[in-house]
Amino acid sequence: MTIRRALLVLLAALVLLAAVLVVRTLQFTPAPQPQQPRQTVAVDAQQVAAHLAEAIRFRTVSYGEAERIDYDQFGAFIQWLGQTYPKVHQVLSRTPINQYTQLYRWQGTDPSLAPVLLSAHFDVVPVDPGSEALWQHPPFAGVVADGQVWGRGALDDKGSVVSLMESLTLLIDQGFSPKRTILVALTHDEEIGSRHGAQAVVAKLKADGIKPAWSLDEGSFILDGVVPGVTQKVASINVAEKGFLTLELVARAQGGHSSMPPRETAVGILAKALVKLQDHPVPGGLDGLSAEMYGTLARNMGFGKRLLFANRWLFDPLITGALEAMPSGNALLRTTTAPTMLSGSVKANVLPIEAVGTVNFRLHPRDSAESVVAYVKEQIQDPRVEVKVTDSMDASRVSSADTDGFKALAQASQQSYGQLVVTPGLTLGATDSRFYDNWADNAYRFTPMVLRADEIPLFHGTNERVRIDNLAGAVSFYTLLLTHSCGG
């Protein structure tokens, strides 16, 4: 009897638990979004494509070795901008910064409104030597074929440069006059650190006392089939970006001939330290921005996944474990650890006096370079291993997703592309926004184009290209965005 009663109580408890889980899941649905009817902007997509093809033909390549950069190409590109977009150059003022970066300003009529800053870069990365033959169309030929524009910079980031200039031209043609001042920065050294481009733009704005309400630059896309479990397109408007930290671990030991080695050589000491770091990743988890992002995304997933996310109080270890198992999920949860370079003795039979391992960390906004160095030392706990910082930059601030600027970005996306899941997100690499972030009230990282999973390798890759419907969408997006957030 008592066993039967106990079983009944257990069964009742399980039924109750199941009911709680299911009810919570059924309530865990997307927040109601204001319906954004699609708006059509009359974009001549073929002309935009033809202009982008022309832009690609300028070899505005950023090389790490400054002497290899062909600045004549940069100068010619800027001349081309003037010839191709004469109205923009008549109506907006233009300030060259360090000669090649161009800062345009469309003066608003209401000086009480803080300006907005839109930015894109026209330098591109080199083509991998030896990969030229793999390109279906030569990387600097600027070919329009199969509904796409082919060439280096098509996606990153000349497509945005051209779309911005096209939308400014459209607005001028419509007789638009901004109430809020519009700033547009076209920068020339994003791929090599932005010292003379975005950094100088911020210095100039600071000197002039011009503080933007928000900035918009590259850093994410409208993701199509990229987020596991979400079938809708996801506009990830990123509000922060990770930083980085590069450490050299230097292990020291006695040198000598390898025929009579000590129990541990410098290589062995270093290897142990590296294994400790690999086995003890920097702590992370689903909180802050990552929690907000997955909170939004999971509401659009199937019942099973929604069940988990709706009941995090019970399933958090399961969710975190599943995300950590995917490199892309793990990178959103924590500061990542990647040992990348190793060196030891110069000869097979010589014991190394020192062995050096390089470890590259990508800093989550919750960690600082300093806190990660402290964590690394605590894990290694070996006085024979010196920890040297060779390079670092902290993660950005986290901009607010609860602003008129963010809402305007979301609205213009939906008006241009139809219904989307909109979420704030985290950019894993470094962009020019890390500088804008220091000055604008909020910095957003988002290119208004749809990106499919198979298009991700095109960045800095072979056969870089952009779909023409994305160019039309981007022109529409910028036009609607500026109309609504800067118009009367």
Ligand SMILES: [Zn+2]
């Ligand atoms: Zn870029």
